[in-house]
Amino acid sequence: MNKAFLGCALGAIQFAIAAQSYAQDVDSANESADSNAGAAIVVTGTRDIGRTAFDTAAPVDVLTNEAIDSVVSSDLSSVLARQLPSFNVQRLPAADGLAFVRPASLRGLSPDQTLVLVNGKRYHRSALLGSRGSQAPDLNTIAGLSISRVEVLRDGASAQYGSDAIAGVVNIILDDRPGIRGFGQYSEYYDGDGETYRAGLQAGIALNDRGALVITGEFSDGAATSRTRQRADAIALQEARPDLDIPDPVQRWGQPDAQTLRGAANLQYELFEAAELYAFGMIADGEGRTDFNWRNPANTSSVFRNTDAFPGFNFASSYPAGFTPRFGTDFNDLQGVAGLRGSLANDSLTYDLSASAGRSRIDYTLDESLNASFGPDSPTSFYLGRLEQREFNLNLDFVYQLDLGGFEPLNLAFGAERREETYEVSPGDPESYAIGAGAAEGLAPNSNGFPGFSPSQSGEFDQTSYAAYVDLEWHPVNMLTLGAAARYEDYSEFGNTFNYKLSGRIEPVDGLAVRATYSTGFRAPTPGQLNTSRTSQGLDTNTLQVFTAGRLSPSDPIAVALGAEPLEPEESENITAGIVFRSPTGITASLDAYQIDVEGRFGQSRSFAVPAGVPNPLRFTSVSYYTNDFDTRTRGIDAVLAYTTLLGRGRIETRLAYNYNDTAVTGGTSATIGNEDQRRIFEERLPEHNATGTIAYELDAIQLRLHGRYYGPWTDNSDNSDGQIFQRFSSMVLFDASLTYDITEAVNLTVGAENIFDAYPDEATFQASRGLIYSRNAPYDTDGGLYYVRLGVEF
Template sequence: MKLQLNAISRAITYAIASTASVGLFSTTVMAEESGAKKEKIEKIAVVGSRAAPRSVGDSPVPVDIIGGEELSKAGGDDMLELLKGSVPSLNVHQNPISDAASLVRPANLRGLPADSTLILLNGKRRHRSSVIAFLGGGINDGAQGPDISVIPSIALKQVEVLRDGAAAQYGSDAIAGVINFVLKDASEGGSFSVKQGQFFEGDGDTTTFEGNVGLPFSDDGFANLSFQYKNADPTSRSVQRPDAQKFTELGIEGVRNPAQVWGAPEIKDDITLFGNVGLDLSNSSQFYMFGNYSERDVEGGFYYRNPETRPGVYANPLKLVDTNNDGVINDKDDDSHRQWLVADLTSDGTGGCPEVIFPIGEHLVNQPGYQDVMNNQNCFAFNKMLPAGFTPTFGGNITDTSLTIGTKGEIEDGFMKGAYYDLSGSVGRNESRYFMTNTINASLGPDTPMEFSPGKYIQLEKNFNADISKGYDFDLAYDVNVAAGLEWHEETFEVIAGDEASFIAGPLTSLGFGIGSNGFPGFKPSAAGEFTRRNYAAYVDVETPFTEEFLMGWALRFEDYDSFGSTTNYKVTAQFQATDDLSFRGSVSTGFRAPTVGQANVSNVQTNLSSGVLVDSALLPPTNPVSQILGGSELQPEESDSYTFGAVYQSGDLFMTIDYYNIQVEDRISQSDKIDLTAAQKAALKADGVPNVDSIAQVSFFTNDFDTTTQGVDVVANYSMDMLGGYSTFAFAYNWNETEVDKFSAITGDFKVKRLEKDLPQHRATLTWTQQWEDFTGFVRYNYFGEYQGVHVDYDATAIMADPSVTFDAELTYFATENISLTLGANNIFDQEAEKLDFQKGTGIPNNNWGGKYYETSPYGINGGFYYVKATYTF
């Protein structure tokens, strides 16, 4: 395979300031020919600077460049997993049983939530997903970031990762850094590949078809098109729940084994189409257009509904009952009981249905009156309809589309002669349509359907940019680059109500039966609607080369929102070339992250575990009167201060960087802890017109409640040499990251603070050895994951500190002909297990109480080793 190299001079000619920097003209990281030694090409990046593109070593801020060829060297096809293997400061968790977070997985750069990293495509701001991670595993609770998984590796020339706060340059969300995905722009050639993979456990079969083709677009342009189509079976790393096993032993038929599944969801018909078009309009101007269409269905499981204990369906817990008949209720002498939910279906209440109250811990089927209800056609209980309990299935159809059109070039006349301009407009839309199966609306009793459509979320964003850049001669080492620009942005979050059965309060509501599709009640018409916010920004960016050895950059950005007002942020960068081999660099900046429109307006009902019991929890807007009673208020932007200091060493074939960073974030936006409702607060909810209050046990809301300080060190090193009759490249990357919560209140809670500080490993490292021969290439990658907090079912009593772990990845490619290559590889080749649940290390919680085998916060997942084969045809 042969990749075209763009001339660096052309990149410099057309590189100008855009609000999100121009990434179209970065050179290819490596030139490759089948059967020939790879020669190292200087890596050029535009992200992080609004002057001409810079080599990574000359950048005053840390930038990683990951070539498209490197991204394709992994077993999975999820872009998040591909990046995780190359960027140690990027952590990605699988989120089994976590509502919509299992549909669009969040990622964390430098220990900050998914929406603290700005995502660009070809240098333009990428729209965020419509999915809000209501159950985001602590650090991502409430995060709403872009859906990176829709971007296929085969469409990419390279990825640029700016590991530095950059909100003063690019606007909101760039607190942790910026990731710029650069699409291929070749006008000829292409490839087609088929990949098949499976986990060592024998499940999770994944089949991927992908292709890319470069076509001429007239004599002066290109049209580069890519596609990916994927299907992935679910996985299960579960054991049978002990309560489900007891029902089997009691002779109850239909109990599934396992009753509850922990694993990866099923992905069906995952189709992605990307296009990138460019056309030279003249010698000094160019038209460009790029966009995508992506759609997939994702389906996973929820918690098992125990046929004796699930509140609102089978039995509600009662307070202590005077079991010793002494007239005094005492928590030492009396027992807790449950009341079986039974409905009399007769119109006059003469069905003869007994009241059944039984002690917690005893089986319902052994209670007097149980058979009387089961054999009486006038009585209804869900034990008749679903005697073995049930496990809802939750899924969604995710559709993502975008289109960017613009023109750029050089001004040839007038007082701005020699300046470079870029004018563009973008629109992006992400829709998540949810569905529930194998569940019920308990309040509808025997008339309930078992499939529901709870509704949709839609995120729509529009962007317009006007940018200009010009060099001025001030008798310094070379021209001072001055860039300026304007941006207008509109963001709309829309909620579409679900079908009536998914939210309606049925005739059994007054008897204590739960309302709405169990597990994920539908969005009510009262919660539906469109919520829109607009903002505009203006910036100026100057790079000053005082000498050949000393460069400084200055950026100032003003942004005004029609919701919370305006903000102004700055950034100062510097680089000093101490010797031919050694340079120093650093930055100081302020930043911000605006609350999303969804975070400010969304309301929802979630099912979550509270002290090991399933309860319904309402997420309310922060301005709701009940939220305000509990400490909520209108959301304000996060504000950050960050600084970095580092060094770059280059000598021959050795390249090494080390960078220290410190990011202080005030008023961080997140979902509050789940707060138990008192009787008075429920009365306030009813007075505010909130329906079905009695079925809600807890409330949460988005809030600016806590401050954090995140600090760390990144080390990156590369070395190439001739070895073993071929060409060898060694790449090492290490990250130390530590987050400390400086201030918080009971709204956040102690356990969430523990999750913020300890869930992610503080130490991560990778070491990759790539070897190339005439007909073979291959690599071995060592991955180190330091100590982290193991958490199961988001429950404090299960948390432990898990031991460090090591995994290995390996791949070998054989070039059968000039056009055909065959690949065999594996991730986690030695099948390193995640930390197992262990009640001896915890606080006495049985390790399979909820059917799990591993702590799901494992930084390398819970599914184990994955092997794959791949065939590629290149033309």
């Protein structure tokens, strides 16, 4: 076993022994928290106190910290995807910033159509505008050890929470328990790469009888993986030029090198009987590195050529075996929330006043590259610039129990919000975007692989919104729950929106209930989507030539000339209806059907040639722009079955979950834009069928956990200079297993493996010319089996 992991494990054991005396003081508090955990009270999708997942009018999944710890990955998106079949995450190696900020999709919708909350407060977006311009929060910035549970509302909730909650809401509840938890973990793929070290420590301190302060720190250091074949053109070059030392492979397809440090703090303190001060915050800082496409000196004519601008010079002298640009990211995320809450009027009125600020900052670098248009004066390393997203929210929320005489009180929630978003782009090194003398003779400008942000692309853009809402929930009779919510919001950039939600639940027989909701929703375009543009480079899989594409702001004169119009909010209608059951014998089940109609869905136009006569100094092969492109209809079914019972001297827990999700383009502007490729991507990019199954057995000091995952067929696509290419992939089944042994009451050891049978998906034949073996857009890990060992302590 690796010495570094042994050191981490021994250190954790020594810490555990030293901490025992402190832990005895907080044992009683931990026991109280554990007993309350079984009640499964939820706070997402309802503002009525005391609701459980069974009682809610819309489906809510609750993932405990034990379920979160059972997944090896430190990325919370991957953790959710392992547990929830309606939640998908693409791995996206060697995909610019998406290699580090992976897009997550709930119910097949765009990543930024799912609202993310922490302790019920909106979490800031990532600065990255990802696939088709989606700008969603980066769940990888939240330390898993800091989480008590995650509640996932699978229902539209814009009327309750505002923009983005079209597909649903992910609410991350931070741990507030006194006590100490810690772990050290080592993992490695069966192929011998991707070794990853993780360690975390959490300390919770009881503040007399008035509250608690919990502080968490977590570190992850993951090495790169490679599932790559040598490119055929590299093999041919080596045979033709045996004097060259050509790397094998010339470029790596796999997960990036990545190091991340995460932290969290959570404070509650009762000032006096009617007022509690609370504050919490998260911080994440990390860096990573990934490969881009190899530049072949034999045929990359935009780099390796003789010119009159630089007589006697060719970049073959600098890179005789070609070069593979190395793309680096350095990110820093901060989120802080402070507030005051309490109760008035004999506890019939509660209030919550809060302020929150969040920031996502990403700096990009590029090494082992060049700006060909500068010839021998070109640097080989570049600072590409910075992306930054800042948000500031003010919230005032009330809940009032309105007495209705002989009926149950009406739960009346109301409040207001002010939200400000700012997006900033800062330029990179001048050489990363400049055009040198060689451009006139065909040498490519910009840093090769990822052009830097230029002053014309840079700037600061903001948007402010004001909102007011009301949310009602009532029980006219014991078996019936009725709900209604409405929200009005006004945006500085495009005007106002009004959304509402109706819900109902009836339980005619104890333990059996029917529930349904109807809601309208919206997602407002962000300042980054409204105002920014960027330059990207790709590799044509047919010609193996590098091409340069421009994604323009909708207000850019070229985009306007091509038909671009100002962005508008996406609007939705969401219907969910289902049945839920639980029995005293430990069986729970739910079946929910849903339909989500989205108008003016946000996407990217098809690629256009730059019109004749329009200046094209960056030598764009094609240009596109963001647009409200399609109307779509998403229909699906969620089914969940769970059973807990005693088996022999132990206890067994089983859970099966299935999701069917189908998206179809129903209309919109596709006829005028002509984007048939985008239609197919929306409809086929994710599996329609997904399922998970878990069996956990606990006997004395031993816990055994088996987990299975099923992914149905799906379609991959890739950009080419002349359009999209597609390939259909068959279904995939993966199995995970782990065994935990409690060494003492405070110390446990887990050994396990993910993808225990080392299964691999279909090969990506349409990408073979790049040396890629498995699709980089897969909704599952394509690196094969992974084994791990984890040492945990808890007092």
